[in-house]
Amino acid sequence: MVYLLGVVLFALAILISVSLHEAGHMLTAKAFGMKVTRYFVGFGPTLWSFRRGETEYGVKGIPLGGFCKIVGMTPQDDDVEPGDEKRAMWRYPVWKRTIVMSAGSITHFALALGALWIMAVSVGLPNPKAPTTAEGLKAEPAVIALAPCVVVENVNRNCQAGDPASPAAKAQLRDGDRITAVNGKPVSTWGDMLDVVRAVPPGTATISYLRDGQPATATVDLAAVQRPPLNDPKGATSAVSALGVMVQPTTPSRIEYGPVAAFGATADFTGNMAVQTAHAMQRIPQKVPALWTAVTGGERDMDTPISVVGASRLGGEFVANEAWYAFFMLFVSLNFFIGVFNLLPLLPLDGGHIAIAWFERARSWLYARIGRADPGRVDYLKLMPLTYAVILIGGAFTLLTVTADVVNPITLFTR
Numbered sequence: 001m002v003y004l005l006g007v008v009l010f011a012l013a014i015l016i017s018v019s020l021h022e023a024g025h026m027l028t029a030k031a032f033g034m035k036v037t038r039y040f041v042g043f044g045p046t047l048w049s050f051r052r053g054e055t056e057y058g059v060k061g062i063p064l065g066g067f068c069k070i071v072g073m074t075p076q077d078d079d080v081e082p083g084d085e086k087r088a089m090w091r092y093p094v095w096k097r098t099i100v101m102s103a104g105s106i107t108h109f110a111l112a113l114g115a116l117w118i119m120a121v122s123v124g125l126p127n128p129k130a131p132t133t134a135e136g137l138k139a140e141p142a143v144i145a146l147a148p149c150v151v152v153e154n155v156n157r158n159c160q161a162g163d164p165a166s167p168a169a170k171a172q173l174r175d176g177d178r179i180t181a182v183n184g185k186p187v188s189t190w191g192d193m194l195d196v197v198r199a200v201p202p203g204t205a206t207i208s209y210l211r212d213g214q215p216a217t218a219t220v221d222l223a224a225v226q227r228p229p230l231n232d233p234k235g236a237t238s239a240v241s242a243l244g245v246m247v248q249p250t251t252p253s254r255i256e257y258g259p260v261a262a263f264g265a266t267a268d269f270t271g272n273m274a275v276q277t278a279h280a281m282q283r284i285p286q287k288v289p290a291l292w293t294a295v296t297g298g299e300r301d302m303d304t305p306i307s308v309v310g311a312s313r314l315g316g317e318f319v320a321n322e323a324w325y326a327f328f329m330l331f332v333s334l335n336f337f338i339g340v341f342n343l344l345p346l347l348p349l350d351g352g353h354i355a356i357a358w359f360e361r362a363r364s365w366l367y368a369r370i371g372r373a374d375p376g377r378v379d380y381l382k383l384m385p386l387t388y389a390v391i392l393i394g395g396a397f398t399l400l401t402v403t404a405d406v407v408n409p410i411t412l413f414t415r
Contacts, residue, residue: 007315034088035071039057045061097353139189145245205222294407311334317411
């Protein structure tokens with residue numbers, strides 16, 4: 001039930017984001033005097049609507065986005081009523097059209113930046129110096145945090161009834177203790193400790209540790225678990241020993257900021273996110289075979305793209321496992337990605353309309369300089385084959401991603 005609640009919450013957050021995206025288009029268009037005739041949340045049959053002024057507002061039956069209708073977006077549109085010719089969008093200066101068409105992406109960026117700033121001052125942003133990879137964690141000092149139990153099988157899940165208690169907890173070790181030796185064999189890093197503990201047969205072992213700088217020892221009954229080799233996480237599992245602890249990095253994973261410093265931290269994090277987003281978008285074509293493999297029964301690559309369906313499922317997992325920080329980070333990442341994606345210079349994306357507007361402006365300037373007549377506006381009808389190709393490719397990729405998220409979703413926790 002909690003998982004389903006998380007799915008609904010994240011899907012609702014996406015729907016609100018997309019609705020605000022369309023509201024950004026509508027409000028900027030109205031501010032410049034353009035005519036907006038419709039603003040709806042959702043698609044399909046109308047469930048409820050009302051009219052205020054010249055605009056109809058409402059909700060439709062399929063909650064998969066939203067739209068607003070701005071009159072005369074292109075010279076080829078035939079939705080301009082007599083007397084409204086001057087209010088057709090395509091007649092406005094290019095800078096005003098650019099603001100209107102980019103307002104949707106700006107809204108997504110504002111949502112992402114606002115959420116990041118709130119997180120920076122409340123729970124902190126990721127520390128760039130903290131280890132984030134398995135190899136990085138292995139190099140950390142062997143400072144422990146007690147696990148609530150030992151999961152015998154090789155799965156990532158929460159503790160369940162019947163799981164053995166943590167051997168370290170039963171031996172009265174504490175969070176923050178630093179392991180220095182196992183059965184007399186010295187260890188210094190977390191990786192050292194894992195190697196030594198796994199090499200010891202399950203059963204009684206002597207653990208030497210430091211607590212508040214003072215040396216001490218404890219007798220621990222190591223549990224038997226199934227794990228793959230440390231250097232091959234996808235390899236075959238075998239029986240090894242476990243102490244029932246997790247690494248407690250000495251470098252904090254998050255840093256909290258004051259209200260003023262949070263602006264700089266948010267900007268820095270956003271810059272890194274922009275670079276990662278650009279790299280992720282460049283790799284999308286390379287991920288198509290992996291998505292097809294996932295759909296046809298192969299293993300799902302954790303690095304493959306996800307759809308709104310997959311994001312909502314992950315949101316459900318985060319809520320079910322009380323990982324609210326990851327929930328909001330996913331919300332931030334998705335909004336930032338949508339904002340960037342919408343600015344790509346391809347029709348029918350907003351970025352395609354912006355690119356055409358500035359192409360017209362540059363072409364008119366160039367023709368004026370060489371003494372030739374202004375060629376006028378771009379004929380959108382001639383661009384329809386390219387537009388349809390983009391829609392077809394985008395639709396096929398979306399269908400593939402949604403299918404993968406339904407039949408073979410990315411799962412971070414075992415429910």
